[in-house]
Amino acid sequence: MYQYSPEDSNFLVERVDQFEKQLKRHLAGDLDDAKFKSLRLRNGLYMELHAHMLRVAIPYGTLSSTQLRSLASVADKYDRGFGHFTTRQNIQFNWIELPEIANLLRELSDAGLHAIQTSGKATRNITADPLSGLTEGEIEDARPYCELIRRWFNLHPEFSWLPGKFKIAINGAKLDETALRIHDLGLRLVRNNQGQLGFSVFVGGGLGAAAMIAAETASFVEVEDILSYLESTMRIYNLKGRRDHQKKLRIKFLVRELGADEFSRLVNEDWQQTKNDPNLKLNLVELEQLKKDFALPIKSLNLESFEEKVDFNYSIWKKNNVRRHKIDGFSIVNISLTKLGAAPGDATSEQMRILADLAEKYSASELRTTKRQTIVFPYVRKDQVYDLWQSLEKYGLASPHQGTLAQIVACPGRDYCDLAKAVSIPIATRVQERFNDMKRLLDIGDLNINISGCENSCAHHHVADIGLLGMQKNGEEYYQITLAGETLHETVIGKKLGPSVSGKIIVDAVETIVNVYLKNRLDQERFTDVFKRIGIAPFKEKVYE
Amino acid sequence: MSEILQIESILNKDYESVDLVSFQEWFENVNKLSKLSVGIIVGPSDDVSLIKDQLDCIELIVLDFNNFDDGRGYSQAYLLSKRWKFPGEIIGINAHLDQLQFMIRSGVTSYVLLDSYLGLDEKDYANGFSICYQEAANNSGLQKKY
């Protein structure tokens, strides 16, 4: 697995040293709250309702067993023994004491982990398909590109103080597991007619109160030219983005105001000045090295004689949690952390250690994290999947929820977040309780329910089959329902069903929607396809009846 | 520590003979001013591309970094110094200690810190890193990487 060089690791330590000095000045009263806020956010540190929250990057969603153990140790030493895997390949710790932050970050840097630019108005952790390198038909593994682009925007002198945050996702696979068109900037690896590799560039996506799908600003940028193209995009944003209006900071508002065509024209005009600058060419020698570093650590196996175990529970779990690997003899195993009553994405330090050990034994010491807040073991031998399942069973980690409605994505909501208008996690729990029947879950099949506690949309409710958005009405918690959003096959923002529904009966509404779906479904039709066919009316009728 | 510390505060230089005018004033009186020794004060929302063909007649350019979170000055510094090769000094005024590393590497050639930072050790903040990740954006004597 790819690891930072000694120089890169040293850089992480230098970054902690600098932040520690800033923290000391702040604690001594020499650095005011507003400036310290800007600086701490760029080091991943938030102030929450009850304590400080630290967001640690899991670059391109790839972790080694050693790194996961380091996260477990941080959870024990500096938090209350758990961490929270987010929808954007980060992990968050919710109970951090300010004076301990430097020691914590130093400990992480030993494992090549950091919180640099995981928050604040700069380029954030760049996300990749969690199945990068594993699926058939992929153009290329996106991770080497993520790493080169991550480096480039690491404390970039010109682009570290942007109007708003800047999230980038890169996908090299057929299906879009990264949701790239709801990012500020999405890159899709493509080949042109001559078979050359390059990127399609999409700019100005984002959710929140004004959900927008990113516009394509370039259909093909050669690999070598991608840094200069990204720089030009960010330069236009940096100079022209709205800084005067708190709610219009993100690049999507600039793209909307200028129009996508005018925005691309400005980017192009700037790009013509730098496109041929040799210093801005992507370093192809380094790229080749990275491709080797990220190469899969497995070779195909001939397992023809192997016979799969027959076991009812195992087969249910396998159906939902195990996916086809492009390398013969291997499987991709998805592990759901979902437990009734616990926040989706939460993992205890004990679970992290168990997963680290199991990944060492069964998955070449590598794990991936996904936007559905699950853990992927990327390299499990087919003849060891059963053994892995037994171990997972033993530790309560063999939840067969992956790919069912019970795998709910929910933000921290009012339980932890001071921006929240309503709770999220308790709603997720109530939905899970309502559907706590494996037969029924299997019958329903894959259906996304995402719950955000306010318009900031941390749980991506706009792009779920069923999205719930918390709000306040007369001092009571209500939820707005959106239906049939998606990102995997195409990017669609869900349609509003109608007036928001009281928290008291929201689970009934969800159940009604599921029933309308089941009643109208033909064969294996997905929720979005049924919705396209029958429209919103049948759902509306039943929910508001 | 690296060479960037050779960049010195404006206070050490003798610019007494230079008249400073605002961006606005420059355009209003460009015919008269361009024959004199003039420096221009550029604010974050001023469009520097408007002076790119007049850089020969400008002695020095002052960029205002007073707003801690406003990153436009870094792009202005980049465009002036690297793209349009402005030969004179680009002076960052109202500078914050924690921003020096970004200012200097974007192309600011000297700076004046806000008073509130007097007495703190600039060296600690003007850089503090042994490598940088942007070869083209490297203006600081830092060791290059990638």
Ligand code: HEM
């Ligand atoms: C409790 C702590 C949190 C706070 C205070 C918070 C705050 C915010 C805010 C203010 C935004 C909107 C920013 C903007 O549009 O400019 C946002 C967006 C976002 N947050 Fe959070 N968040 C928190 C936790 C989380 C968690 C736990 C996750 C992942 C599960 C998450 C994922 C996201 C994502 C993906 C977006 C982007 C949505 C979009 O595309 O517009 N956040 N968050």
Ligand code: SF4
């Ligand atoms: S969606 Fe709102 S409530 Fe939920 S975590 Fe984000 S900011 Fe907080």
